[in-house]
Amino acid sequence: MSEQRTEACAALMRQARAIVDANGTGEAALEQLKGLLVGLANRGEALFPPGDFAMPDAQGRNHILAVEDNDGMGLYLTIGLPGKEAAPHDHGIWCVNAAISGREVNKFYRLTDGASRDRYSAIEEIGEAMVEPGQGMAMTDHTIHATEVLGDVPAIGLALYGYALARFPAVVWYHSEFASARACVSRRAEAA
Ligand SMILES: [Fe+2]
Numbered sequence: 001m002s003e004q005r006t007e008a009c010a011a012l013m014r015q016a017r018a019i020v021d022a023n024g025t026g027e028a029a030l031e032q033l034k035g036l037l038v039g040l041a042n043r044g045e046a047l048f049p050p051g052d053f054a055m056p057d058a059q060g061r062n063h064i065l066a067v068e069d070n071d072g073m074g075l076y077l078t079i080g081l082p083g084k085e086a087a088p089h090d091h092g093i094w095c096v097n098a099a100i101s102g103r104e105v106n107k108f109y110r111l112t113d114g115a116s117r118d119r120y121s122a123i124e125e126i127g128e129a130m131v132e133p134g135q136g137m138a139m140t141d142h143t144i145h146a147t148e149v150l151g152d153v154p155a156i157g158l159a160l161y162g163y164a165l166a167r168f169p170a171v172v173w174y175h176s177e178f179a180s181a182r183a184c185v186s187r188r189a190e191a192a
Pocket of ligand 1 (some may be wrong): 089091145
């Protein structure tokens with residue numbers, strides 16, 4: 001990893017930590033974090049040359065850029081190949097994204113019924129955001145989103161998560177066609 005990139009990522013983590021410590025992780029703080037991440041992503045391929053990051057064999061791949069000690073935040077370079085889709089899901093932890101190249105559309109949902117019957121979960125689409133160069137996106141702890149990489153070039157971007165991916169909580173996937181939800185196993189216990 002280039003020294004310049006290591007320094008830039010470490011600087012971002014210090015600034016992000018200062019924001020979170022001062023302002024928490026509510027929507028206003030996440031907007032500030034998004035601004036930071038867009039600034040870093042805007043340095044583009046000069047700082048993040050594609051040749052330094054192996055492409056996915058299929059779908060998507062993440063490369064670690066920086067992870068805080070003590071169960072802190074994780075910063076990643078994410079690559080999604082054209083056509084990669086993810087069904088509606090909730091990470092259980094906040095996240096901000098910014099694009100270096102390519103385009104990924106995010107659709108957002110709200111849970112309209114998550115408790116009336118066992119395993120029944122109904123969601124409703126409430127909006128969308130395009131993550132493309134110059135644009136970022138912020139999601140709070142329980143935002144439900146679905147993604148699709150548009151166009152014919154990979155979507156390459158930066159993602160800052162409240163936890164490192166290796167210590168992620170259970171991701172919940174929603175299947176609106178079946179009005180069901182399925183939770184993946186949390187990585188937090190085994191990574192403790
Ligand atoms: Fe996601």
